[in-house]
Amino acid sequence: xxxxxxxxxxxxxxxxxxxxxxxxxxxxxxxxxxxxxxxxxxxxxxxxxxxxxxxxxxxxxxxxxxxxxxxxxxxxxxxxxxxxxxxxxxxxxxxxxxxxxxxxxxxxxxxxxxxxxxxxxxxxxxxxxxxxxxxxxxxxxxxxxxxxxxxxxxxxxxxxxxxxxxxxxxxxxxxxxxxxxxxxxxxxxxxxxxxxxxxxxxxxxxxxxxxxxxxxxxxxxxxxxxxxxxxxxxxxxxxxxxxxxxxxxxxxxxxxxxxxxxxxxxxxxxxxxxxxxxxxxxxxxxxxxxxxxxxxxxxxxxxxxxxxxxxxxxxxxx
Amino acid sequence: xxxxxxxxxxxxxxxxxxxxxxxxxxxxxxxxxxxxxxxxxxxxxxxxxxxxxxxxxxxxxxxxxxxxxxxxxxxxxxxxxxxxxxxxxxxxxxxxxxxxxxxxxxxxxxxxxxxxxxxxxxxxxxxxxxxxxxxxxxxxxxxxxxxxxxxxxxxxxxxxxxxxxxxxxxxxxxxxxxxxxxxxxxxxxxxxxxxxxxxxxxxxxxxxxxxxxxxxxxxxxxxxxxxxxxxxxxxxxxxxxxxxxxxxxxxxxxxxxxxxxxxxxxxxxxxxxxxxxxxxxxxxxxxxxxxxxxxxxxxxxxxxxxxx
Numbered sequence: 111x112x113x114x115x116x117x118x119x120x121x122x123x124x125x126x127x128x129x130x131x132x133x134x135x136x137x138x139x140x141x142x143x144x145x146x147x148x149x150x151x152x153x154x155x156x157x158x159x160x161x162x163x164x165x166x167x168x169x170x171x172x173x174x175x176x177x178x179x180x181x182x183x184x185x186x187x188x189x190x191x192x193x194x195x196x197x198x199x200x201x202x203x204x205x206x207x208x209x210x211x212x213x214x215x216x217x218x219x220x221x222x223x224x225x226x227x228x229x230x231x232x233x234x235x236x237x238x239x240x241x242x243x244x245x246x247x248x249x250x251x252x253x254x255x256x257x258x259x260x261x262x263x264x265x266x267x268x269x270x271x272x273x274x275x276x277x278x279x280x281x282x283x284x285x286x287x288x289x290x291x292x293x294x295x296x297x298x299x300x301x302x303x304x305x306x307x308x309x310x311x312x313x314x315x316x317x318x319x320x321x322x323x324x325x326x327x328x329x330x331x332x333x334x335x336x337x338x339x340x341x342x343x344x345x346x347x348x349x350x351x352x353x354x355x356x357x358x359x360x361x362x363x364x365x366x367x368x369x370x371x372x373x374x375x376x377x378x379x380x381x382x383x384x385x386x387x388x389x390x391x392x393x394x395x396x397x398x399x400x401x402x403x404x405x406x407x408x409x410x411x412x413x414x415x416x417x418x419x420x421x422x423x424x425x426x427x428x
Numbered sequence: 429x430x431x432x433x434x435x436x437x438x439x440x441x442x443x444x445x446x447x448x449x450x451x452x453x454x455x456x457x458x459x460x461x462x463x464x465x466x467x468x469x470x471x472x473x474x475x476x477x478x479x480x481x482x483x484x485x486x487x488x489x490x491x492x493x494x495x496x497x498x499x500x501x502x503x504x505x506x507x508x509x510x511x512x513x514x515x516x517x518x519x520x521x522x523x524x525x526x527x528x529x530x531x532x533x534x535x536x537x538x539x540x541x542x543x544x545x546x547x548x549x550x551x552x553x554x555x556x557x558x559x560x561x562x563x564x565x566x567x568x569x570x571x572x573x574x575x576x577x578x579x580x581x582x583x584x585x586x587x588x589x590x591x592x593x594x595x596x597x598x599x600x601x602x603x604x605x606x607x608x609x610x611x612x613x614x615x616x617x618x619x620x621x622x623x624x625x626x627x628x629x630x631x632x633x634x635x636x637x638x639x640x641x642x643x644x645x646x647x648x649x650x651x652x653x654x655x656x657x658x659x660x661x662x663x664x665x666x667x668x669x670x671x672x673x674x675x676x677x678x679x680x681x682x683x684x685x686x687x688x689x690x691x692x693x694x695x696x697x698x699x700x701x702x703x704x705x706x707x708x709x710x711x712x713x714x715x716x717x718x719x720x721x722x723x724x725x726x727x728x729x730x731x732x733x734x735x736x
Binding site for chain 2: 119120123124127128131132134135243244246247248249250251252253255256258259263264362363365366367369370373374384385388389391396399400403404407408411
């Protein structure tokens with residue numbers, strides 16, 4: 111409960127710092143208008159007055175804050191719609207990409223981690239560990255380019271089948287088609303998942319290795335239970351507790367990490383929206399996006415704490 | 429480090445021998461870690477190539493091959509270009525080597541800055557505790573809660589908007605990355621200092637009248653240095669990735685200066701006819717980052733076997 115309350119001043123502090131940083135941009139929220147030759151200095155002064163930009167920064171901040179608590183993040187000049195509408199419109203695409211990457215990373219990552227942990231210091235273990243090191247060291251944008259090169263530019267022929275995947279976009283035609291959507295989804299989802307797959311498999315491995323050495327595992331084995339039953343029923347249940355925490359903590363990173371993937375694959379999600387707003391310095395949109403991802407971080411930090419205490423009764427928070 | 433503290437704190441000489449023994453153990457454990465050793469060799473090689481670039485008789489990394497280049501990238505091996513040219517007819521090998529200089533020095537300086545800020549903030553918070561600790565840690569929480577990549581992008585976009593993209597020079601990138609990536613270091617150092625300040629040698633140092641600054645930097649910091657070194661090594665890898673990502677997205681090191689990231693920025697459009705332009709710079713990033721990560725992993729095992 112105390113931690114939940116602490117999140118509110120934290121978010122306020124984040125918003126103050128972000129607001130101050132973004133206001134230092136030349137032109138501030140009016141930056142897009144400054145480059146327009148049809149807008150005179152008199153227009154700028156009038157706009158400044160209308161938007162309240164001639165008031166002190168702290169008054170502007172309070173104005174912004176009072177709107178935000180009412181669910182109004184301002185107007186996105188580069189998209190000609192409200193920031194909330196622009197973000198909500200792109201949410202389904204990002205969630206589809208994120209969700210797919212999340213499930214790929216979770217299932218494959220945890221599976222790799224378990225396989226490596228139950229056969230430690232064997233070839234399988236070294237293969238998984240090496241793969242994880244590569245995954246964590248891979249520059250995401252280059253991995254994306256290489257996947258495009260391999261599967262989209264020329265296509266690959268394997269076992270007599272020619273595979274050529276689309277390199278960009280979310281669909282080929284206007285009407286929705288599951289197969290087509292999947293073809294567009296697979297490359298960006300794989301690219302986005304690699305880092306998390308690698309991290310989570312390493313984490314599951316070390317967590318599982320720790321559990322395997324515990325007394326209750328030995329007891330379970332001594333009782334004559336089957337190895338599979340021990341690993342999944344006694345081992346995995348306990349080994350996954352810290353994994354849940356790591357997974358919850360890295361979910362917001364998945365949203366922010368989508369910036370690179372979405373811009374390379376022209377995926378019409380929130381990350382690409384943010385990237386496109388950078389070049390024209392769309393103040394409200396950048397501020398809104400940064401606040402949203404920061405809110406996600408704070409929220410998932412809390413969630414991770416709660417989940418940890420709930421899953422492991424030995425942990426208590428005041 | 430231990431030597432300098434001996435006359436001041438009047439420690440028994442036995443401690444010094446312990447220190448030497450321990451250092452020997454560090455080296456032994458590190459050598460056992462073969463991949464870390466291999467990583468160290470790779471990093472030393474890459475660094476040497478970057479430093480010795482002017483002696484390698486490379487072509488000018490920014491010069492266009494006016495004689496042979498006709499608009500499309502030249503393939504590897506053609507006209508003396510060992511790895512071919514990029515889409516502007518510039519020698520790819522020369523750009524990779526000079527790009528290594530940029531990518532490595534950005535990472536080095538940014539990490540030095542990050543470790544300095546993080547260590548000072550973490551040390552002060554951990555040593556003094558109380559409201560100072562509370563205030564500094566809330567500040568750390570703020571910067572930990574804003575995802576780094578979007579924040580870096582917004583800051584570089586502000587610099588780009590305030591004059592033009594050419595203003596995104598070497599030091600601007602270093603300061604922006606170094607100035608924002610310190611929170612994990614601060615947390616790490618604070619945790620060490622919280623336990624170190626309760627130790628008897630710290631109390632002894634205080635009892636003989638040392639000033640706080642001296643206790644923090646001469647007595648406590650040397651004992652907290654192992655995790656900082658490990659974190660610093662791994663951070664070099666992180667910063668190389670961050671810088672190359674920013675440069676790839678157009679908000680990092682600006683052309684014509686080569687960095688591994690910005691060399692890939694235009695590679696996508698030519699990928700069907702010139703895959704080598706897209707392959708080599710990324711391969712350099714991957715190999716270097718992988719080597720640093722293995723080195724960091726080895727350093728962690730060697731310096732503190734208890735750490736995970």
